[in-house]
Amino acid sequence: MRIPLKLISGLAQISLLVVLAVIIWQLLHSPTNIPPDVYPYLNTISPSLVKQCVQENQKSPHIAYEDLLAIHSTIPKNEAQMLIDQLQDNITMSDLNWGMLPADTIKAIGRHREILREYSYYHPNKYTFPVAGTTWYEDSYGADREGGARRHEGTDLFGKEGTSIISSCGGKIEQLGWNRLGGERVGVRGDDGNYYYYAHLQYISPKLVKGERIEAGEFIGGMGHTGDALTTPDHLHFGIELPNGEWTNPYPFLAVWHMWEREEKS
Template structure:
């Protein structure tokens, strides 16, 4: 049985899962639930994840998820959701540390992996880890439970999740029991829904929140003072435009909030796959076909520019019509705002470039 990622220079994702009988025997599942052992195809990738193309990394990760899904019955998008949540929490390593050659980002702490009372916190023996009630298991069939081996990590997570069942609600319970964090459970459930809906890992791509035109204007207004409702700073960018100009989703995401906020008026919040919360405020109204829990795509109309807010539900006209756009990043424990102006300029410029290229191609054809 080949091990994963032994050679950094010639790294291949050699995910060799155990035979179906071994896997399912370890999970104590009925023989009728077993599936044929998947045919493993090597996943080519460069030794340095930083230099590998995103497409190659997405392909490698997808194959890992699907092969583990074939062995355990857990849908691939649930593995992807957990991995992506951990990816959004990941911090850059200190300088001088070796570059990780793993494809997944799931990091299981040593006391959890080996067992909190295990005197050897670097233990990789499945038997002694099990004795000390540790999390780690051997998923690659090499007799070692290695927390740096993607197959072992995903298989260990699968064993944990299957203790609670295989339904969507069982999955949420299993995630909560692992993280003991309601926010983590919510985010992972959201990510799983996005991956299942689109059927792919690549959910990159953004749109400017207003249709490109000469009708709007904006500048960086981050951190300027606000007094209504108490002294506070402005956590976003104001895009001034006429009443009723369409407001568009800036991302692939899931509608997390929708309704009245006394500061933002009629507002809507969308969570993207990078665990960023896109906040649109002071709307004059919503796209009536969109509800909480719905999935949206970049450029999709979600509402219209207005001047709602600064009062009870329905308050209008206390300031000129504009869209307040804010963006917040969730790091697991806290969620904090950051200046969206650079991203807005980036998205706007990219749309202009795409439009120019489209026109050039059309002219070339004609």
């Protein structure tokens, strides 16, 4: 039986469209490439150093905050001051006299400057601390859970049941309601592309709607112990999932955001 040419041509066109659709889908859903040096570097920066650089920037506004933090976080204080003095004299980063600093160190400062410009977690008033009330927390990221079956992929912030939980950033509500581990939880796709996870809530604000926008500081719900936290003290499990699907330690960011909150109240 001879197959008509029109049918063959039609099938070929359909196959081509299917292949193109698969390629486009893969491109749209492929993990975002995040350089491996970004979060290890950001996690080394202390709140006190961030505060120091912000204060220096306020005294010398012509020196970029990112330049100050990149220098101070990379080299010792005495070496850093030599560069800061030049910046205060209105010498640009590209024209600095680096003295005896090794080429690798100079390159590291430049790279750290790029990271700080692209990732604004430490900028004042950019993000909001998620607990609007008394809380205590420590760095428990990576700790064993379920007898070592999995690792803790967030920070637990403890407080009184019902303590207000607020959104750390603006974004879109992607998840809302119950799951086995998180209990009553809210998931927000931040404007920065990260997924912010708020779990073990006592209740969720009835004003929240899946798919709609939420702003930084907007009320999410009350602190609780739902899900697998049923037998633990009331707390918020706060997690940050990067666009490539990896979870990162939120503790260093929380410590800085908490510092900004206390600064505003003092």
